[in-house]
Amino acid sequence: MGSQKRIAKELAELVDSPPEGIKVELANEADLYDWKVYLNGPESSPFHNGTFLVKLKFPNEYPFKPPAVNFATKIYHPNVTNDDKGSMCLGMLRPDEWKPSSRVVAVLQFARQLLAEPMPDDAVEGRIAEQYKNDRARYEEVARDWTRRYANEKA
């Protein structure tokens, strides 16, 4: 199937020249469709110095459906569900906005950029979004605290 060929090439590109703050590996050597991604919190964000494990799962229909992005590391963020799934689904990751010509590296950079600049109007955690908009200092304080507590494992 063509999707395997493409995922393999995208993986090779990411391993050969990893973009800043992003490290990629297969969760299981036998399964190209299941990736582990380590995102370093961007310097400008309260997630700085944290390392976030993100699971990237490619559907069988890839690249005609977007990969699923789930934070395995707990994170205090308006666009990531605060549950055991940690799902993030907005912008280019929505099936109706997804383009088959999008690159995985763009997906990962998008996810990392979202750490620096949340999109409170597209929030899945309304309470955190409210706080982000109305009480930024408190938001950053909690986010920093969670980062210290949950995201300090070195990859």
Add this chain to the structure above:
Amino acid sequence: MNTLSTEEMERFQKLSNEFEPDVQVRGFRLIPHQNNPADTRWQGPLVSTKQSTQAIAIDYANADPTLVTKTSTLALTHPTSRIMKGDGNCGWRAVAFGYFENLFALRDLVLIQNELVRIKSLSNLLDQVGHQDYLYEIFVDATEQVFTQLIQAIQDGIRDDSFLIDTFNVEYSSNAILTHFRLLTGAWMKLNPQRYQAFIPMPLDQYCATRIETVKSEIDEVGLQALIDGVIERSGFAVEILYLDRSQGDAVTPHLLTTNQTSIETIRLLYRPGHYDLLYRPEPTVNMEPVVNYQYAMTSNYSPWDQGALSFDVNPTLMSIPNLMMDPAFAMGAAPMSPAPISPPAPSSPYRVSSPHEVYQAQIPTSPPPPPVQMPSPPAPRMSAPSGPPPPMSSLPNRPSDGPQIRLNPLVMKPNLSRSLPITTPFKNSPYNQAHFQNQDFEPIHWEPSDSRK
């Protein structure tokens, strides 16, 4: 007084909540049976096998009278059709399938090889707008595979096109081929922004990102024109849309999207608001004589109409304004302009099989199109065709090499041609209308007591 039990009341409440009226657009049923599982547009395969266009007429049998008349006429002028699934890709799929289907029907291996080379060479458009080959190569592969299938099938002497239908019904290959065509269209638009920007409501890059390069966004008129311009037109195929709407007239409104003077085949799209299907003219072996009015059949099937002889400017921009076509003067010009002769889409034509090279050369620019012919050649008796017996259809060998063939009869010059066609008026009250009790598909509308309670 209330003798209904609570349970029954709840049941009625539930029925009432779930009731959905038929889709109404501006007060009439434009899209019949949207919730009807029998309507293959919503439930069927991605690409259907050829079916009788009567099925479309039956869908509209109880709709607005204009639509009844138009679909009844359509079932005669285009007796078969192919239904695309309405999943957001129908327009893209209709064009792509029609393209490959026509290539297969022509059975010209040289043409297919040339087309394969041409389509693959379009990858440089993708490179020019910054797509990386490892991202798009699987889509090109899928398209190339269809070409390989076509070649193999023709070499094996296969005439049945079901392998092509199967390929287009496999989700992966269908998506990959359409994504390939979408990416080519987007790249073409980005490289020719001046042609399209004025017609779209947003910056071109954003339009391509949200309307063209996605997985399931419906094609619109601008995107369709770009797909034809960038991907299809240089194949030598013409693409014609037949609009089924409530505009004045008794037949669907045709509109040619290509500007080729001559074309080797025509892909015919049926457009109903928000949906595209494929339409086919009668196979040459089908005897239409008892049914179709001769005048109509002849005038609408003439091969390349000489643009110079038309009373208006065949400017593509002008022609792309749909409402213009409602003007009887324009509608009249547009029908005969259809460049494809009645000639066989089927491979059975000896002409196509024996001289593929001749056909193919017709599009090489070094051989200029024949000069406008001022038509007096037909013998006088034929000018009085309305009263005389018309020649059998098989005696109209509309070969591109013969140059434009224009045989006017008095009706052609009537500005209100479409209204005066004898084919039209009888249908409202004729057995060809499914709503007529003598029609073989006629089904009386039954009143059921339960209907009134819904």
